[in-house]
Amino acid sequence: MIQLAAMGFAAVVLAPCPAGAQALRPYAIVGDAIPEPLTAPGDATRGRALVVERTSTCILCHNGPFPEQKFQGDLAPSLAGAGSRWSEGQLRLRLVDGSRLNGATIMPSYYRVDGLTRVGPAWRGKPILSAEQIEDIVAYLVTLRE
Amino acid sequence: MLSVLLTADAVGAEIPPPERRSGYSFMTPDTKAMQDDDTTNPGMLWVLDGEKLWARKAGGADKACADCHHDARTSMKGVAARYPAFDKALGRPVDLEQRINLCRANQQQATPFPYESRDLLALTALVAQQSRGTAIETGSDPQLAPFIAKGRELFMQRQGQLNLGCANCHDDNWDKRLAGSAITQAHPTGYPLYRLEWQSLGSLQRRLRACITGIRAQAYDFGAPELVELELYLMSRAKGMAMEAPAVRP
Numbered sequence: 182m183i184q185l186a187a188m189g190f191a192a193v194v195l196a197p198c199p200a201g202a203q204a205l206r207p208y209a210i211v212g213d214a215i216p217e218p219l220t221a222p223g224d225a226t227r228g229r230a231l232v233v234e235r236t237s238t239c240i241l242c243h244n245g246p247f248p249e250q251k252f253q254g255d256l257a258p259s260l261a262g263a264g265s266r267w268s269e270g271q272l273r274l275r276l277v278d279g280s281r282l283n284g285a286t287i288m289p290s291y292y293r294v295d296g297l298t299r300v301g302p303a304w305r306g307k308p309i310l311s312a313e314q315i316e317d318i319v320a321y322l323v324t325l326r327e
Numbered sequence: 328m329l330s331v332l333l334t335a336d337a338v339g340a341e342i343p344p345p346e347r348r349s350g351y352s353f354m355t356p357d358t359k360a361m362q363d364d365d366t367t368n369p370g371m372l373w374v375l376d377g378e379k380l381w382a383r384k385a386g387g388a389d390k391a392c393a394d395c396h397h398d399a400r401t402s403m404k405g406v407a408a409r410y411p412a413f414d415k416a417l418g419r420p421v422d423l424e425q426r427i428n429l430c431r432a433n434q435q436q437a438t439p440f441p442y443e444s445r446d447l448l449a450l451t452a453l454v455a456q457q458s459r460g461t462a463i464e465t466g467s468d469p470q471l472a473p474f475i476a477k478g479r480e481l482f483m484q485r486q487g488q489l490n491l492g493c494a495n496c497h498d499d500n501w502d503k504r505l506a507g508s509a510i511t512q513a514h515p516t517g518y519p520l521y522r523l524e525w526q527s528l529g530s531l532q533r534r535l536r537a538c539i540t541g542i543r544a545q546a547y548d549f550g551a552p553e554l555v556e557l558e559l560y561l562m563s564r565a566k567g568m569a570m571e572a573p574a575v576r577p
Contacts, residue, residue: 235506238489240506241505241506242505251507252506252507253506254503254504254505254506255503255504256500256503256504256505256510280490287491287495287499287500289488289489289490289491290490297486297487297488297490298484298485298486298487298490298544299486299487299544299545300486300487300488300543300544300545301487301488301540301543301544301545301546302545303543304487304488304543307488309488309489
């Protein structure tokens with residue numbers, strides 16, 4: 182676990198997700214978006230907390246308007262203004278499975294369990310984030326207008 | 328879906344030789360200074376232990392390393408810069424730790440040291456230190472070619488819940504930062520090395536297992552052929568770079 186933290190990766194194994202491999206919620210892609218929420222509407226405050234939480238992995242790669250966070254990545258575009266560049270549905274697909282938009286992206290697919298290789302036992306069959314967490318983060322990202 | 332997966336495997340550009348940089352060059356002046364001065368480099372404590380072990384008789388044969396290899400400072404010069412090397416009896420490459428344990432089992436008739444044990448790290452550090460400043464030569468033996476190719480494949484392959492390959496970070500994004508850490512080019516020039524985060528010396532395999540767990544993939548066991556193949560690929564990828572063991576890293 183210390184090694185994980187050392188690498189800059191989340192040190193805590195995600196709590197078992199209520200949604201198991203069999204139980205990913207179905208969703209419909211329309212164009213470059215998932216217009217309908219995966220669950221009940223998310224909560225932006227919880228979403229912000231999730232984005233800066235290391236176990237969510239976002240700010241390992243991204244930076245953004247999180248002045249209290251000393252360590253942020255620069256492998257990816259800043260999240261500042263994401264809500265003015267993309268619609269809620271576009272942000273949702275980006276989080277659920279960004280590889281559908283850019284097959285070569287390094288951004289992980291946060292709500293996908295298939296097509297992966299050698300997933301470690303602690304994470305096998307589970308999406309990185311739950312449907313509820315995705316909705317919370319989407320609710321937060323749409324508020325990032327500048 | 329299949330086409331998406333195939334494009335996701337597209338391989339980035341490898342680093343051209345003039346742009347290759349040791350992990351050392353990404354460190355703060357303080358950490359560099361700690362590595363540069365043998366009186367502050369904590370890795371030297373393991374080297375000192377290694378010198379004692381080198382001379383100590385062990386096993387059914389009651390022989391010390393020194394009984395066969397004499398003074399490590401001359402007999403072990405440049406050796407670590409050629410490892411992993413092809414072992415004829417086993418028909419596959421072995422890394423330095425495995426070579427030391429083969430001597431221990433076959434020549435000394437003693438039980439092999441566990442991976443990451445103080446004794447194995449100490450002897451490895453002593454041997455590796457004798458190659459300080461030596462250019463890496465690993466991979467010149469043509470028998471190694473298929474194993475290097477396998478290591479390269481492992482380096483390029485996406486894996487784990489985060490679906491990342493080593494190359495995504497270490498070939499394509501080594502000038503960037505992953506949260507607080509500089510992403511280096513992953514050159515194995517300094518191992519075994521003292522990592523401040525570990526507060527200990529650790530092997531290259533320990534580092535590789537940390538990166539593999541970091542992408543939430545299943546780490547290979549210590550000594551697994553896959554880890555040796557990765558070590559071999561990394562060493563051949565760093566050919567010509569200077570050895571700096573025992574190094575210090577954040």
